[in-house]
Amino acid sequence: MKKIHLQEIDGNSAGYVGLLALLGAFVLGALGSTYYMEHNGHWVTGMNNQIVWGMPHVFAVFLIVAASGALNVASISSVFNKKIYKPLAPLSALLSLALLAGGLMILVLDLGRPDRLLVAMTYYNFKSIFAWNMILYNGFFLFVGIYLWTMLDRTLKQYTRFAGFTAFIWRLILTTGTGSIFGFLVARSGYDMAMMAPMFVIMSFSFGLAIFILVLMASYNWTDRPLGDVVVNRLRKLLGVFIAAVLYFVIVYHLTNLYATEHHGYEAFILLGENGGDSYSKMFWIGQILLGSLVPLALVYAPALQNSRKTLAVASILVILGGLATMYTIIIGGQAYPMEMFPGMEVLETTFYDGQATVYNPTLAETLLGLGGMAVAMIIVAVGIKVLGFLPQRLDDASIDPHHKAD
Numbered sequence: 001m002k003k004i005h006l007q008e009i010d011g012n013s014a015g016y017v018g019l020l021a022l023l024g025a026f027v028l029g030a031l032g033s034t035y036y037m038e039h040n041g042h043w044v045t046g047m048n049n050q051i052v053w054g055m056p057h058v059f060a061v062f063l064i065v066a067a068s069g070a071l072n073v074a075s076i077s078s079v080f081n082k083k084i085y086k087p088l089a090p091l092s093a094l095l096s097l098a099l100l101a102g103g104l105m106i107l108v109l110d111l112g113r114p115d116r117l118l119v120a121m122t123y124y125n126f127k128s129i130f131a132w133n134m135i136l137y138n139g140f141f142l143f144v145g146i147y148l149w150t151m152l153d154r155t156l157k158q159y160t161r162f163a164g165f166t167a168f169i170w171r172l173i174l175t176t177g178t179g180s181i182f183g184f185l186v187a188r189s190g191y192d193m194a195m196m197a198p199m200f201v202i203m204s205f206s207f208g209l210a211i212f213i214l215v216l217m218a219s220y221n222w223t224d225r226p227l228g229d230v231v232v233n234r235l236r237k238l239l240g241v242f243i244a245a246v247l248y249f250v251i252v253y254h255l256t257n258l259y260a261t262e263h264h265g266y267e268a269f270i271l272l273g274e275n276g277g278d279s280y281s282k283m284f285w286i287g288q289i290l291l292g293s294l295v296p297l298a299l300v301y302a303p304a305l306q307n308s309r310k311t312l313a314v315a316s317i318l319v320i321l322g323g324l325a326t327m328y329t330i331i332i333g334g335q336a337y338p339m340e341m342f343p344g345m346e347v348l349e350t351t352f353y354d355g356q357a358t359v360y361n362p363t364l365a366e367t368l369l370g371l372g373g374m375a376v377a378m379i380i381v382a383v384g385i386k387v388l389g390f391l392p393q394r395l396d397d398a399s400i401d402p403h404h405k406a407d
Contacts, residue, residue, distance in 0.1 A: 006090060006152075006389035009223050011382075016222075020382060023375040030372020033365035034109040046361045051335045055362035056110040058327045059370025062207065063103030063377060064137075064178055065200055066323070068171040069208020070096040071144065072238075075171070078147075078164025084234060084400060087392040088216070089164075093148040094384045095212055095377075096171075100140060102377030106369055129181050136174040143167045152388065175201045182330065189266035190334030195256060199249045203326065206242035210319035213239065215381060217313060219391055228397035229307060236312050240300035243319060247293045250326075269337050269357065270329065276357030280333035283325050292322010332360055 009016075037045055047054040074092035077085035108117055124131045147163040150156040179200030185191040213235050220227035254271065257263035268274040273281035299305060299315040336358045385391050 005393045006087075006391065007393045008389050009219075009386050009391060011386035016382070016386075020379065023379045023382070026368070026375035027372050027379070029368040030106075030109070030370075030375070033368040033372070036365050037110075037369075045363050045366050047366075048358065048360075050358040051332060051360045053331050053335060054110075054360065055328075055332075055366035056106050056369045056373075058324060058331055059373055060103045060106035060110070061178065061331060062323055062327045063099045063106070063373055065175060065204045065327075066207040066211055067096045067099035067103065067140070067204075068175040068201075069204035069206065069242075070099055070212050071167065071171050072205055072209050073212060073235075074147070074151075075164060075168040078161050079168045081161075084231065087395060087400070088231070090148060090151050090390045091216065091219075091385070092212060093144055093151065093167075094390050095215055095381055096208070097141065097144055097148070098377040098380035098384070099208070099211065100137065101380060102373040102375075104137060105376050106373035109369060129177065129184050133174075133177050133181065136170075136177045139170055140167075140174050143170045171204075172201060175204045182334065188334050188337070188339065189263055190270070190330070190337055192263075193253065193256070195249070195253050199246075199253055202242070202245045202249050203323065206239070206246045206319055207323040209235065209239050209242055210316040210323075213316045214313060214320075215378075217309060219385060220395065223391070225391070226394045226396035226399075228395055228400055230397045230400050231395050232309060232312065233306070236300055236306075239312075239316065239319070240297060243293055243296050243300065247289075247297075250288070250293075266337050270333055275338070276359075277333070277337065280329055280336060283333070284329045287325025288322055288329055291318050292325055296322070336360060 045054055071092055073085050074089035074096075076082050077089045111117065124134070126132070143163070144167045147160070147167040150160040150163045176197045179197035182188075182191040183194055183196030216235075217227065217232070219225075254267060257267050265275070269277035270280055270284055273279075296315040296318045299311045299318075302311075305311045338356055338358075
């Protein structure tokens, strides 16, 4: 491999300024939505006493999970010493930090009392998985930031692999903690499963890599920098493996639930749409399985599409949309299914939602807040590649592949 030089982009074109303006509009929309919800109270949202985690949490958890996966490329280069990925490592680390910042922005603005964040930062209840995650988020910023520093500062190159290994371990712990938020909630039939943690880890690989592929291809296309097929096809194959792995974990998760009698009701709710779960069942089968898994797999592995970057971009977009559908099914569907207060016991039911699925209709304000978090992440990336050299000057086949033969 030839020596690859990192170089910042000019960032003076009308297209670049227009992109920042568009993303900024989404951020303003998110801030306006936050003010609207905080000023009027959360009754103006679709959330209620049963569904306390709404659409903002769908976006937030997706971004947090994807942040871990976006570090995949950097981890492969440093931990597993794959040289072909080394030029992409700085962009991978930047994107991971940006996605986490966007996800946490949504959570902070949706707290209802953002100032109470100070309590969460200064007082830790170590019996709470939420307190653990506060430590994990801060640690991720610290370790990935140090890792990025060692990659950009030539005097610290000898520490890059150690820093990369530390960031790799921490990102696995972080995603395990995020999945455990749901796995530890034994009161909810859709959450109570130890498999939630590893399933979130493998989902992070798929979601984060899909976002990385889109950012990489867009960055090189819009800046007219050469991007060869060697790198793109490596990422294509890696994405296909991760999509298949996520599908496998989802199948095992539901088969395990079907084996346990206590989860039969929830499985009928999600898989068959029984007991008011029709919308969640459609979200699962159409959004998560069909559009988020099967179609992307076909686009990635179809022999006739092996060198098509457009289909790879479509597959990546579908993986992202499928990831949001997955989070919606898990977070919203898991809350919508009626709680079993005393499993196996006959309980006198009241009129307060007992035994009934909860209806949730997300509002525009909630959706704008979620989109604003995504926009913040993209603004950080766009500004980052302009200010510092996160992008290699060229990634054509002749530069990246020592065995490349010119035509």
